[in-house]
Amino acid sequence: MKKFCIAVLLLGLGSLLGSQSVYADPKEDTQASIDQLQERLHQLNDEISVTVVQQEEQEQAIQDLNQSMTTQEQKVADMTEKLAQLEKEIQARVRAIQLKDADQKASLFQLDGWSKTLSALKGVESVRKTDDARAKEYTELVEKITKQQKLLEKKQQDYQAAQQLLQATIEKQTNSKEQLEQELKDNEELLAQIQEEERQQELALKAEQEVLWQQVILGQSLSTNEEVGDKAQAIILSAKQYIGVPYVWGGTSPNGFDCSGLMQWVFAQNGVSLPRVSQAQQAAVKEIPISEVQPGDLVFWGRPAHHVALYIGDGYFIQAPQPGDVVKITHSSYYPFESAGRVLY
Known part of the structure; x- marks a missing residue:
């Protein structure tokens, strides 16, 4: 990342030293430190934003699982209640059959022995002969309850796993924030230099940016006069509305954006769907x-x-940079992008 004013200083210093320079230029060392710091800060901010998004998704998944478990528990409870009622009916039927059978009067079923009785062949056959539908319903209901109970156990396991995953995500997010805070504390002077350089560049390029916007409105690129497509123009002008909106980790609305949240929002406003995170x-x-x-x-x-950022022409892009900053226009001479991708065809 080559900052405008640093590049000028390096150029001037290089011309003074000429080709005789042997030792490393302190300014180059400073610039390298700035580049490395910016890279680390963006990576940490991205990690935090990604874990914020993951946390929201996982919390929603836990809420859905909890609701699903409640529904499943109610389903099992309703089936169990129905089974209990059916058991009473079967028990009454078996007892009625026994009372009619003179040979079985001495072995009347015990009230608490119905399950053993039903498992005995003669008892089951008697029930089937007198009420086959009820016996079939009982068997099927037992099978259904067993299946639903297993389903409930699986949901409970999923719920526990989701809770553990959420905890791991929160811990990762906390660690990333701690690392970020330490980086900021350890590099106060470099950060102050970065902020001042950026402020100076924004002032220097302000007039050019105004011309750029006029060209975009006309549907042209400033330096090449190449036409800007209608969809691209609409997206760029949508993004312009949010200049000044604060950066928020995991932000996806005009109340606050992170870098990928801004891209997803402005493209969605123009009917184009993008995934949530920069990767x-x-x-x-x-x-x-x-x-x-x-x-x-x-x-x-x-x-x-x-x-990630939105390219708007002539080396400029709109980005949500980092916490403490706002959605803004930046020039690639200040912060060169490393790759590009086409959404609109």
């Missing part, structure tokens, strides 16, 4: 050479991607 967005689009990038394409950092 999935990178995998979903058609990769193109950076030299062929056009307004409306997505640009990425990392493979798999840990950051």
Whole structure:
């Protein structure tokens, strides 16, 4: 990542030293440190955003599993109650049959021995002869309860696994936040330098950005006069509405966006569906050479991607950068993207 003002300083210093330079340039070391820091910060922010999204999905899955378990428990309870009623009816029927059988009067069924009686061949045959439908219903109901009970046990296991996965996700998110806080604490001076460089570049390029917007509205790219497609133009102008919206980990609405949440939102506003996170967005689009990038394409950092933005023409892109910042326009001379992908054909 080559910052504009740093590049100028390096150029000036290089011309003074000429070809005789032997030692590493301190400015180059500083720039390398800035690049590495920015990379780590974006990776950590992406990890946090991804785990926030995962946490939301897992919490919803747990809620759905809980509801499903409640439904399943009620189903088992209803079937068990129906079975109990059927057992009473069968028991009464068996006793009635026995009372009619003079040879069996001495062995009347005990009230608490109905299950053993039903398992005896003579008793079952008697029930089937007198009420085959009821006996069949009893057998099928027992099988259904057994099946439903196993289903309930599986749901309970899934619920426990989902709870464990959620806990692991929260722990990962906590660790990433702690690492991020430590990086910020350890690199206060570099961060201040990055912020100042970015502020200076934004001021220097502000007038050019205004011209760029006018060209986009006219459907043209600033430097090439190449036409900007209607869909790309609509998406870019949609994204422009959210400049100034704060960065929020896992954010997917105008209340706050993360990088991929912003992309998903503005494309969805124009009838184009994108996956939720930057890695999935990178995998979903058609990769193109950076030299062929056009307004409306997505640009990425990392493979798999840990950051994504919307290319709007002439080296500019709209991004949701990081916590403490807002949706903004940035030039690739300040933060060069590493790959690009086409969504619109």
